[in-house]
Amino acid sequence: MKSDESRSPTVALRVRIRLFAIQRELAGTREVPVALPGPATVADVWDALVAQHPILAPGRSSVRFARNGSYAGAETAIEDGDEIAVIPPVSGGAGAGTGDGNGAPRRILELRAEPFPATILDDLAARLAAPEDGAVVAFLGVTRASPGTPAAGQEAEARRHTGRSVQALEYEALEPMALAILGEIADEIALRFGVTRLAIVHRTGTVPLGEASVAIVACAPHRGAAFEAAAFAIDETKARAPIWKAEHFADGHVWIGEPPRDVPV
Numbered sequence: 001m002k003s004d005e006s007r008s009p010t011v012a013l014r015v016r017i018r019l020f021a022i023q024r025e026l027a028g029t030r031e032v033p034v035a036l037p038g039p040a041t042v043a044d045v046w047d048a049l050v051a052q053h054p055i056l057a058p059g060r061s062s063v064r065f066a067r068n069g070s071y072a073g074a075e076t077a078i079e080d081g082d083e084i085a086v087i088p089p090v091s092g093g094a095g096a097g098t099g100d101g102n103g104a105p106r107r108i109l110e111l112r113a114e115p116f117p118a119t120i121l122d123d124l125a126a127r128l129a130a131p132e133d134g135a136v137v138a139f140l141g142v143t144r145a146s147p148g149t150p151a152a153g154q155e156a157e158a159r160r161h162t163g164r165s166v167q168a169l170e171y172e173a174l175e176p177m178a179l180a181i182l183g184e185i186a187d188e189i190a191l192r193f194g195v196t197r198l199a200i201v202h203r204t205g206t207v208p209l210g211e212a213s214v215a216i217v218a219c220a221p222h223r224g225a226a227f228e229a230a231a232f233a234i235d236e237t238k239a240r241a242p243i244w245k246a247e248h249f250a251d252g253h254v255w256i257g258e259p260p261r262d263v264p265v
Contacts, residue, residue, distance in 0.1 A: 013038045015078060017049050018085045021172055022255040023063065023246035028129060042067060043074040045084045056086075062259050063088050064244070065180035069177045085174055089151035089257035090237045091245040096220040106130075108199035108217075109182040109260040111175055116203070116212045124199040124217040132196065135223035137230040141152075141214040143169045143207050147247050151255040158254045166247045167208045174242040177245075186234045188264055195220045195229035200237055206248075237263055 017032040024030055034048040041067045065072050066085040078084070106128050116124065121138040129136055130168045145165040150158035164264050190196045197219035207213045214237070218229035237243075239261055246253045 011190065012036070013040055013078060013080045013082075014042070015045055015048075015081075016083045016173070017045060017120075018083060018166060020086070020174060020242070021088045021246070022153060023056060023059060023088050023164050026050060026055050026059075038078075038080075039080050042072055042076045042078060045078060046074070046159045053249065060155055061089065064260055064262075066174070067179055069180065070084070071260075082156060085090050085177070086262055087174075088240050088244060089255070090241065090260045091131065091148075091257045092229070104220075105187050107183075107195045108201060109179055110201045111173055112201060113203075113205050115202070115207075116215060120201070120215050121217060122236075123202065124215060125219065128197040128199055128217055129219045130197060132221050134221050135219070135226040137218045137223070138228065139225040139230050139234055140212050141215040141234065142212050143209050145241050145252065146210060148245075148256045149258070151257045152259075154254050154256075155229060157252065161249045161254060164249050165209075167209055167250065168248045169213060169251065170246040170248060171202070171204045172244045172246075173202070175204075178241045178243055180238065181241045185233060185240070185264075189218075189229045189232055193220070193225045193229045193230065195225050198229060198233065200233050202237065202241070202243060204243075232264075239265075246261065 012035045014035050017034060019027050019030055032049055036048050058063055064087040066087055068074055093184060105256055106123055108127060121140060125136045147166055186198050189198055195218050199217040201215045203213040216230050216233045219228045220226040245256045247256055
């Protein structure tokens with residue numbers, strides 16, 4: 001009979017937790033390494049995180065998780081060396097639509113830290129459009145003075161700025177995952193609307209009042225498909241991509257948005 005000393009010890013799983021936007025600010029750090037006994041799930045990782053940073057606990061209902069760059073449920077099993085990203089509310093949005101079609105794919109999916117040139121929509125259209133295209137639909141999202149809907153936990157700070165104008169937006173992104181999700185959105189647009197010439201370009205960093213933060217261009221033979229594709233692209237980008245937005249005022253900022261989702265409406 002083996003003694004207790006001879007039994008195999010519990011395997012320790014070492015996990016790197018990444019924090020963003022409001023969660024990063026509350027914890028005061030971008031990364032938290034944890035070690036926990038296996039087997040374990042994403043929910044166990046969250047519990048280990050909250051044990052170190054209890055201030056994060058109230059945000060559980062408004063966050064999602066990504067395991068190694070893909071959205072994951074709380075019940076997902078983890079392995080040693082995993083990276084778990086805590087995904088707070090993104091900027092918000094919804095999409096819908098149906099369709100089908102084909103065509104030679106051309107895509108421009110980018111995150112840019114530098115300001116957009118005044119010609120960005122023309123530049124993107126010139127790179128995308130084909131001779132068979134009879135419609136080019138372009139959308140430019142710009143920083144506006146009126147505030148949006150605060151993320152969960154930011155309501156009190158938003159009330160402090162009631163009646164004040166937004167001076168700038170600040171965008172933060174989990175870049176590899178965000179680009180992968182933009183690719184998924186482009187795939188869905190091709191299936192739903194038959195639009196395969198598409199640009200989604202999003203800013204990161206600070207975007208002052210009146211400047212552009214996102215550019216969408218959809219090119220197609222017919223205007224209906226192009227309009228639907230452009231609307232779906234911006235709605236799904238806002239609702240699904242791990243890109244976070246804070247509104248800056250003269251003496252503070254408020255994070256904006258809703259819990260992200262990983263499937264189209």
